[in-house]
Structures are given as structure tokens and as C-alpha cells.
Amino acid sequence: RVGDAIEIEMVSDGGVKSDDTDLIRGVVIGITRRALDTTVLLRDVVFGEPIERRVPLHSPLLRSLKVLEENFIYKGKRKVKRAKLYFLRDRN
Template sequence: MDILDQVSAGQQRDELPEFNVGDTVDLQVKVREGNNIRNQKFQGIVIQRRGSGGGETFTVRKVSQGIGVERVFPLHSPNLTSLKVIRRGQVKRAKLFYLRDLKGKAAKVKEKKK
């Protein structure tokens, strides 16, 4: 399997900050519009991280105008121009899918105590 690791190792980014499920993150994502490339902001709670190595992905959920929006990003995608952790969350689960059924105040994640 080392050869496969070697192939994916060249693709991986190591400069990304550490973040976990429950954290609120601010992403800048490259968007291609015709010939233009611009950055789009996406801010929300990380509700899942899955996979390993070069294929790892994470899901960010936000509520936009009352409608839940979730986007899945490959962790090592070159289209992620920046990833900032805004708030660390205190959670007891690896996947926060229960947030999908909650609204308003109930759909909050407690901040992690330092």
C-alpha cells in the first residue's frame, strides 16, 4: 500500500489548521464563473469529517435565510483558499446530524471551555 500512500501524499496539504466536528469555520472557496475565478465565503458548523489520507472530506452546515445548506469539501482540495476556525465547539458526537432536525436556539453547539 505504500505506493498508493506515496501517490496521495503529493496531493495533501499540511498547512491547514487543526479543526474538529462542532467547530465553526470560515472558508474561502474558489468559484469559477466563465473565465473569472473569485473567492466565495462559506461559514458554518463542521458536522462531519470522514475518510483518511488524500480522500478525507468534511461537511459544513449553515442556515441561510431559514434554509439549511450543507456543503461537502475534500479536505485537501486546492479550491479551498483559506480555512479559519472561528469558534471551537464542545460536542459529544462524531457526527452532528441531529442539528438537521433542530431550529433556532436549539441548533447551537456549546463553546469549548479552555
């Protein structure tokens, strides 16, 4: 869901059968639903630099997806009431 903190494990180099993986963590600020082309837009701050990354959910390079914390934006106290959280770009 939008507003959740998630961790994605993806294959970085060498194709689908490679053991070389990357961990991508971030807050979901948007989901684009287009059948097999469904993507998740993640936002994270690494070394003081904000990074946004669009990750396809049905990619064969995706190993696992884990929800770290639900409603991370409001510390789990209430739901996010927006489909896209683009206002977080201006916050930091």
C-alpha cells in the same frame, strides 16, 4: 473539530489561479477521513433555508480555512461528544 464554526475560502470559477473566491461559513457536523479524500460536512442557515455542503480539505481550490469559534454548538462551555452531529438536522 466537529462542533466548531469555520470559514472556508474557495475558488468559485476560473480554475486554481482565479481571484474569484467564495466564503463558506458553517458548523462542522461531520468529518470523513480518507487520506487525500478527507471531507468536512458543513451546515449553515441562509435566508431561513438550511444548507449542507461537503468540502474536500485537500482540494487545490481551497484557499484558506479559519476556525471562527471552537465548540460553537455548546457556546464553548463543553466538548462535543459525538463524531457526527446529524441530530442538528432535526433541531431547526
